[in-house]
Amino acid sequence: MTVPDADALLFDVFGTVVDWRSGVIRDGERLGEEHDLDVDWAAFADAWREAYQPSMDRVRRGEIPWRNLDALHRDSLETLLDRLGVDGLAEDEVDYLTRVWHRLDPWPDAVPGLRRLRTRYLIAPLSNGHVRLLANMAKRAGIPWDLILSAELAGRYKPDEEAYLTAVDLLDLPPERVVMVAAHETDLDAGREAGLRTAYVHRPLEWGPHRADDVDRPDDGEYDVVADDVEDLAGKLGT
Numbered sequence: 363m364t365v366p367d368a369d370a371l372l373f374d375v376f377g378t379v380v381d382w383r384s385g386v387i388r389d390g391e392r393l394g395e396e397h398d399l400d401v402d403w404a405a406f407a408d409a410w411r412e413a414y415q416p417s418m419d420r421v422r423r424g425e426i427p428w429r430n431l432d433a434l435h436r437d438s439l440e441t442l443l444d445r446l447g448v449d450g451l452a453e454d455e456v457d458y459l460t461r462v463w464h465r466l467d468p469w470p471d472a473v474p475g476l477r478r479l480r481t482r483y484l485i486a487p488l489s490n491g492h493v494r495l496l497a498n499m500a501k502r503a504g505i506p507w508d509l510i511l512s513a514e515l516a517g518r519y520k521p522d523e524e525a526y527l528t529a530v531d532l533l534d535l536p537p538e539r540v541v542m543v544a545a546h547e548t549d550l551d552a553g554r555e556a557g558l559r560t561a562y563v564h565r566p567l568e569w570g571p572h573r574a575d576d577v578d579r580p581d582d583g584e585y586d587v588v589a590d591d592v593e594d595l596a597g598k599l600g601t
Contacts, residue, residue: 368559370533371479372488372511372526374544375496376414376466377568379476379487379505379592383407385466389459397450404570406442413438418490418519428517430492436460463491464498468505469565475592476506478601486511488529488542490519521552530558541586543595550585561587561595 376382386407394401417434420426439460443451451459479485486507487496492514500507513519516528530537542553545565554560562585566574582588589595 367539368483368541369535369539370484370486371541371543371561372486372529372553372558373476374520374542374546374549375487375489375491375499376463377565378543378545378563379472380466380468380499380503381568382411382463382466383568383570386410386462389462389465393451393455393459399448401446401448406446408569410435410438410442413442421519422522430514431463431490431495432460432492435463464495465502466499468503469591471591471593473504473506475594475596478593478596479599480506480508482599482601483541484508484533486529486533488520488526489513490525521548523552523556526553526556526558530556547580554585560585561589561599563589563592563595565591 373379383404387403390401390403390406393399394403417438421428421434436456439456443449443456476485486509488511489496490513491499493510493512496510496512499505500510511529511532513525515532516522516524518524518528520526526542527537530540533540537557538559541559541561542550543561543563544550544553545563545568547562550560550562562580564577564579566577566579568577580588587595587598589598
């Protein structure tokens with residue numbers, strides 16, 4: 363492969379760079395202890411995440427106007443709390459839980475791997491999270507992005523082609539000199555359709571250890587790079 367000839371790496375964030383599930387469980391348990399809530403917070407995290415794509419699909423289909431991810435997460439959170447019969451939370455507490463997605467922790471390999479990659483490539487997120495969310499997350503967790511890119515800048519959620527091409531245009535690069543990095547094959551397939559190079563990062567624990575065996579690692583060669591984690595990616599890209 364000739365990915366070392368690329369100039370920039372764009373990273374999916376939720377699941378690829380940060381561990382969303384543990385973060386939601388952590389803040390949910392804290393809130394549950396304060397209010398003596400009988401909630402399975404692991405199942406809660408999974409259910410909330412499962413509402414992620416359907417909420418964006420409503421925007422893609424034009425059923426609702428463009429809204430950032432906080433607004434979509436708030437809608438799905440309120441539906442989930444109602445379904446589980448969770449009440450008694452103050453408005454500011456629901457707001458705080460909504461913004462847990464700003465406070466997610468990186469996978470242990472992510473920041474060290476990104477620091478290595480940054481010595482050779484321009485690195486940035488390309489997430490469905492909006493700019494403020496991604497900036498807050500990076501500031502809290504020390505994620506060393508060179509700049510913040512987001513689907514918000516295109517007004518179109520991934521995997522719509524415009525999300526990828528807007529980011530490429532803002533980098534002032536041709537698509538073939540940009541690598542899309544993700545733990546999700548749908549993201550990589552869409553990036554490849556838009557002309558980007560692709561790098562898969564394996565995250566079998568994204569949905570928890572009980573589902574690790576359900577996450578298949580693609581064969582080497584299915585994407586330009588297939589890596590075990592971000593540090594492995596850094597090594598394969600010569601940094």
